[in-house]
Amino acid sequence: MSVSQIKFFQINFLIYNFKNCCSILKKKQMIQQKIFFDDLEKFLNSSIQSHQILHIDIQKKGNQIGAIGASDLGSGLGKCTNLTYLQLEFGGNYIGDQGVSSLGFGLEKCTNLQNLTLCLYYNQIGPIGAAGLGCGLGKCSNLQNLTLDLNYNLISSEGASGLGSGIGECSNLLNLALYLYGNKIGATGSSGLAFGIGKCTNLQNLNLNYGENKIGDEGTQGLCSALEKCTNLSNLKLNLLFFLIYFYFVFIPLVFFFFNLNHFFIFKFCFSYQLINLFIKISFFSSFFHSNKLSNQLINSLFFLLYLKSWNQIGGSVIGSCLGQCPNLSNLTLDFSYNQIGDEGASGLGHGLRNCTNLSNLILNLWQKQFICF
Incomplete structure (x- = not known):
């Protein structure tokens, strides 16, 4: 590392500390x-x-x-x-x-x-x-x-x-x-x-x-x-809580749009070039089904929770495509538990992720009853 680079980092470090001190002093003054x-x-x-x-x-x-x-x-x-x-x-x-x-x-x-x-x-x-x-x-x-x-x-x-x-x-x-x-x-x-x-x-x-x-x-x-x-x-938190009807072991969602390719506009909007931190929680509740286990994690990173019983392969590909438009992502957690995205969905997801070249932390949960079979 050259001398000029060292000086550059030192100056940035001093500026960062100065801003933090000003912020702390301002908060103390407000409290007083x-x-x-x-x-x-x-x-x-x-x-x-x-x-x-x-x-x-x-x-x-x-x-x-x-x-x-x-x-x-x-x-x-x-x-x-x-x-x-x-x-x-x-x-x-x-x-x-x-x-x-x-x-x-x-x-x-x-x-x-x-x-x-x-x-x-x-x-x-x-x-x-x-x-x-x-x-x-x-x-x-x-x-x-x-x-x-x-x-x-x-x-x-x-x-x-x-x-x-x-x-x-x-x-x-x-x-x-x-x-x-x-x-x-x-x-x-x-x-x-x-x-x-x-x-x-x-x-x-x-x-x-x-x-x-x-x-x-x-x-x-x-x-x-x-x-x-x-x-x-730059930071969006969208919390949608819906209810499911549990009847004869069939989950009937009251929101249809997550299961149809034509209604994935919510994801196409949320995953944009400008966003750095994104939190979307889509929880579904019934008398036997709870899906909010990760709701308090990753405040400073992209957090995306999909926990849908009936999600199909198309969904995985669409989400992958949207993620591919987020080149600034550095932290990403995907929980696709119980979604049966299959080989096509997983491939589409991977295709999108390869465009996220700035990712430094990635957690994938793809646990499901049916997955890729050879």
Whole structure:
């Protein structure tokens, strides 16, 4: 190694350490400045206008604020015009449409917000409330980081579309995480929400959790068509949880599109040149079948889990073809357990992998009842 190369590595090492130090100092400074409340009254009686970094955790002590309390909270937040960071946690408070709409009305006045986390699971939020919240979020034009947990509400397709409209106005978003388990958004809601997300062309990190929503073929196609516009994405986490019916030893999937060559658009979208880190979890549940054994591994690498009982040889070839379009991959784990991809599928998979010339870590699990026979 030449002297110039050594100096080059030394300089890069110093720059790397300097950036890490700056990041740590920034986090420490934020922690020191953060104001925390676990009581609504204490927040309302505080110096509201002075807050810049705020964390309110109503659920910590099991407090129930209801719709009226949420309205008071929204009114108070509307006065926090200097807020840049806000974390709200009050799951299971049954604030309903009225409460979350008031919350959205307050948030729309926080125009300096850059970081927002809302934990609103189990709050009986319907389509009107979700649309109201989306309207408020749309006014927060400086948002860069948004985490929204609406698990197990009832926002339906109308609410999801309204939420998407609001998110679509946040053109500066870099990081977005949405948790929408069990909201019955359906195909229309999925497409509407994705259409809004597709307007956030600066997105770099996206985490979508669409479990138990029955978005089907149409919803998934709408999702992928919209996300194709997010050309700056480098990290995508897509969590789809579906249910299977177990009857006379036959698994009947409620999602057909994974078994048909014409419906592999989801994979063709996800495997793109730009992506470096990709996490896709497709879990299937029945009373006798669980398939989430690898869900917490490989955060910083491509993680791809397919655990489908009836997958055929065509699927292996298609996935191989898509993987071949990912020249930047360095870490890859493929779990094709119980898929019967056969010799044709395995050959297609290998053909695609040979184009991944930057791979440094590869784990393949091809355990199945029927495989290559000679």
